Each structure stands twice: as C-alpha cells, then as structure tokens.
Amino acid sequence: MTGRLAGKVALVCGAGTEGxxxxNGKAAALAFAEQGARLHLLDRDPAALAETAGEIPGSTTTIGDATDPAVLREAVSACESAHGGLDILHNNIGAAVQGAAENVTAETFERGFRLNVTTALLAIQAAIPAMRRRGGGSIINIASISGxxxxEGLAYVAYPVxxxxxxxxxxxxxxNHGPDGIRCNVILPGFILTPMVERAVLGAAGGMTLDAYLAKRSAAIxxxxxxxxxxxxxAAVYLASDEARxxxxxxxxxxxxxxxLTG
Known part of the structure; x- marks a missing residue:
C-alpha cells in the first residue's frame, strides 16, 4: 500500500546516519516520505542531515543537539511553520554508551540516560502542544530489546537501563495524553544491521570480528x-498511520x- 501517511506531517529526530x-532514523524518514508524509528532519550532524534531506524532496531541516530543549522547540516550530502542523513525532536519538555496572562512572551513566531518554522526553514536551492543535498525533519512540x-557478551549498563x-x-x-488524541508507542528493535553495530556494539563484544558476531547472533534468531x-x-509507518488509531x-x-528463546 502507498499513501498510508498522506496529509500527515512528521518530525524525525535523529534523521541522519553518522558516517x-x-x-533507523534515516530509514524511517524515507519510509514516511514514501507513504506520503511531509517531513521535517532533525540531526546534530550537518552532513548526515543533508544526505537524508537530499533524498526527500520538500523536506525541511533543523541542525542541532537534541539534548538542548531549545533545539527541540525550534524544530517543532520550524515544522509547523513549513508544513502547517505536526502529526507524527519519531524519536530515534540514542547511543550505546560503554561501561559495565561494576565500573561505569556516574557521569557516563547519566549521559546514557540523557541521550536515550531525556532527548525523547524533551521532544515529546515540545511536540504535545503542536499535536493538540491538530487534534491528536502519534509519538513513536525507538528503544531496544536490550531493555x-x-x-550476553555486551558489557554496558547505561544503554539497556x-x-x-x-x-x-x-x-x-x-x-496521560490519550485524552488529547495523542498516541505513544515504542518499537524494540532486535539485531538490526545498521552502521551502529560496527561502531558501538562491537566495541563491547570482546573483540569479535563483524562476521563472527553476525554469525553468532544469527544462530540465535x-x-x-x-x-x-x-x-x-x-513498523513505525504502521504506528504512525490511522491503521493503528x-x-x-x-x-x-x-x-x-x-x-x-532463552538458550
């Protein structure tokens, strides 16, 4: 099916792919656009943001760090100004912060929360008034099965917690916001082959090669x-659409x- 998001406006936070x-963020932005949504894109990496925007005609952008609430408010305001409203918020910002439970510092642990949870909260706070003005909306957060x-074998604690x-x-x-017509759901990806795997997950996988790690995990899926x-x-397209009303x-x-599986 096509046009499942026709007439809707989406803000994708973390829309670029570093390197x-x-x-996941870029893939969601492309899929939303394919289904007829108009897009506003947020990322802190200008090059990555430009790459995604270049593949989505008519998309608009905000460059900034989503740990700053002013950046999120600016993104929502720019989205409303450019596209007339906001119907879909896709929160994809996150990072696999290293550090095992026995030795992670408090600062590192708190940084993991700020990147993976606080950014989503700040985006939600910025988006709710705009969604109320539209009579409702869909918020989609990206978590992980590690939650x-x-x-096994991934020695970090801040990210899963x-x-x-x-x-x-x-x-x-x-x-809290069902009465506003605002739906909020979370996707828990499992083993998804993205650039983050090599950059972050393998850093905590005991020195295994990429091929070895892929093969080991595939056997358990x-x-x-x-x-x-x-x-x-x-999955995000479904949650954003009226099919999931x-x-x-x-x-x-x-x-x-x-x-x-437990084995």
Whole structure:
C-alpha cells in the first residue's frame, strides 16, 4: 500500500546516519516520505542531515543537539511553520554508551540516560502542544530489546537501563495524553544491521570480528538472519498511520523472534 501517511506531517529526530549508510532514523524518514508524509528532519550532524534531506524532496531541516530543549522547540516550530502542523513525532536519538555496572562512572551513566531518554522526553514536551492543535498525533519512540533482555557478551549498563526507562516513559505519556488524541508507542528493535553495530556494539563484544558476531547472533534468531533498518521503519509507518488509531502504550518488538528463546 502507498499513501498510508498522506496529509500527515512528521518530525524525525535523529534523521541522519553518522558516517553514511542506512540507520533507523534515516530509514524511517524515507519510509514516511514514501507513504506520503511531509517531513521535517532533525540531526546534530550537518552532513548526515543533508544526505537524508537530499533524498526527500520538500523536506525541511533543523541542525542541532537534541539534548538542548531549545533545539527541540525550534524544530517543532520550524515544522509547523513549513508544513502547517505536526502529526507524527519519531524519536530515534540514542547511543550505546560503554561501561559495565561494576565500573561505569556516574557521569557516563547519566549521559546514557540523557541521550536515550531525556532527548525523547524533551521532544515529546515540545511536540504535545503542536499535536493538540491538530487534534491528536502519534509519538513513536525507538528503544531496544536490550531493555527487556540482558544480551550476553555486551558489557554496558547505561544503554539497556535507559531503553527500559524509555519504554516506561512511553506508557506514561500514552496514559496521560490519550485524552488529547495523542498516541505513544515504542518499537524494540532486535539485531538490526545498521552502521551502529560496527561502531558501538562491537566495541563491547570482546573483540569479535563483524562476521563472527553476525554469525553468532544469527544462530540465535528464529528467522535465522539479522533485520534491516527498513524493518523497523515499516513498523513505525504502521504506528504512525490511522491503521493503528486504537493502538497506544504498546511495545512493538521487531526482532525476528530473538526474544522468544532463552538458550
């Protein structure tokens, strides 16, 4: 189907892919555009942002760091000015901050929360008034299966704990703002092959090569393979669309069945 988001306006936070390639934010922006949405894109990396915007005719952009609430307010205001409103907020900003439970510093742990949870909260705070003016909207947060499972061999604590908190933030927002017609859901990607895998996950995987890590994880996924950024993006399209008009406060796991197994 095409045109599932026709007439809707989406703000994608974290729309660029640092260093190139196709990350979850860029994939979501492209999928929203394919389905007829008008796009406003936010990223702190000017080159990555320009690359995504260059593939979406008519898109507008804000360059800035989403840990700054003024940047989020500016992005929402620019989106409304350019496109007449805001219907969809896609929160994709996050980072796998290193540090095991026994030695992570308080500063590093708090940085992990700021990147993975606080940025989403700030974006939601900025977006809610704009969505109220439209009579409702859809907020989509991107968490991780690491927020509901402990992943063997990945020696970090801030990221999974923050992603678990993001899921609870989603439920709170969904409950509090359902009367405003605002839905809030969270996607939990599993093993998705994006540039983040090599840059961040392998840094905590005990020195394994990329091929070895991919093969090890594939063996533990019932579908027998890693997912792609577009798999997450199409789940976001569903949650953003009117097809999900009665879906809120939900954790949508996109993992090929990985969390079904305990072995």
């Amino acid at each position: 190139g390639g196709l990350g 509901i499972r402990v992943l 923050a992603k678990a908190a993001l899921s609870q933030l989603t439920r709170v927002v969904a409950a 019932p579908l027998g393979r890693w997912g792609e950024a577009r798999d997450v993006a199409m 009665y879906v809120t406060g939900v954790e949508l796991v996109v993992d090929g069945g990985a969390t079904l």
